[in-house]
Amino acid sequence: MSPLILLSLALQIACCVHVVRTGRPLYWVFILLVFSFIAVIVYFIAEILPDLRHNPSARRTVRNVRNRIDPDRDRRDAAKLLKAADTPENRRRLAEESLRSGDYAHASELYEQALKGLYATDPDLMLGLAKAQFGLGASQKARATLDALIAANPSFRSADGHLLYARTVEDTGDATAAIHEYEAVVQGYPGEEARARFGLLLRRAGEDGRARNVFQEILDRSDAAPRYYRREQQDWIELAKRELAALAR
Template identity: 80%
Template sequence: MSPIILLSIVLQIACCVHVVRTGRPLYWVFILLVFSYLAVLIYVIAEILPDLRHNPAARRTVRTMRNRIDPERDKRDAARLLQAADTPENRRRLAEESLRSGDYAHAAELYEQSLKGLYATDPNLMLGLAKAQFGLGQAQQTRDTLDALIAANPTFRSSDGHLLYARAVEGTGDITAALNEYEAVVQGYPGEEARARYALLLQRSGDASRAVSMFKEILTRSDVAPKYYQREQRPWIELARKELATLA
């Protein structure tokens, strides 16, 4: 059978299954079976693409692909918006895009400019500044910013912010305090990074038995987790396997 015909059959069947599973009008099945490639193209444009625009997972996938092709696009767009209108929201957006792209110096500058007036103690802006400072290797400044954040916003909670604080404390060389922070953050952190970093610090501080226990916990949790979780956490899972092999 010709590959072109085979591909047409596969696409037609896939679209027909989509029609039935999503409750589309059944006349699409007739159209798809009769008009082959043209019907598939029309069906994708008329029925599938509109759904993708409203699907969060699809939007994330599209954005990821777009960022791989042109990683600076969102940052350029944010810069143009800020140039057209210097508002707190536009400055925040450019700061976030600068942070995402690894331009920590520019991100820190923008966050510092934003932390004024009504926004002087905004917890999200302060957390953004702390992330930029940590990216610049400024562990003590990061710790100071996060201490100020909690002092000004005692009810603010962020698992990423708590992990960042533990890393900043570790970066200042305060190992005992860092171990305490890691022990606290692993209790509710939605992923394996906190456990992996805690185990690594336990290992460096000479507590190999607790490090082994923490690495094993990572593997145990991942073994019973859904596939998507295993994919997302693969770097930390592989790190745990590697370190356990070394410790053994």
């Protein structure tokens, strides 16, 4: 049988399964089976594509694929916008894209330029600056920026910001204070990175029993979590497994 026919059959069957599982009108099954490739294309455009546009996970997947193909696209677009109109929003966007791409020096420069006037204590900009400073290895500066953020915006809450603060405290050599920060951040952090880093810190501090409990908690939480969560947290789950194995030796 021709590979093209096999591909057509596979796509038709996949679309028919999608029809049944998602509760689409069953007339789609007839259309898909009769009209082959054309029906598959029409079904994708009419039924699947709209869902992808409104599904955060699907959008994230599409964005990740696009970034792998052209990782600097968003950054170039942001640079063009800033060149056309030097506004605080456009400067923030380019700073975020520079941060995402690992150009911490440029991101730091842009955030510092943006933190003026009405935006001098903007918490999102200050957090971005702290991330850029930490990326440059300037943990003390990042900690000072986060301290200033907290002082200027006492009601501001950010799980990523809290984790970053714990990491800056850890990097500046204050293990006792870092443990205290991690104890707080793991309570509400949406993922396993904070726990994994906390466990590593406890191991370095010689608290192997507590570290073992933290790593085991990662595995227990992931076992009870949906598959997509385990997939997203795979790196931290694998780290917990390796650390538990090392602790058992």
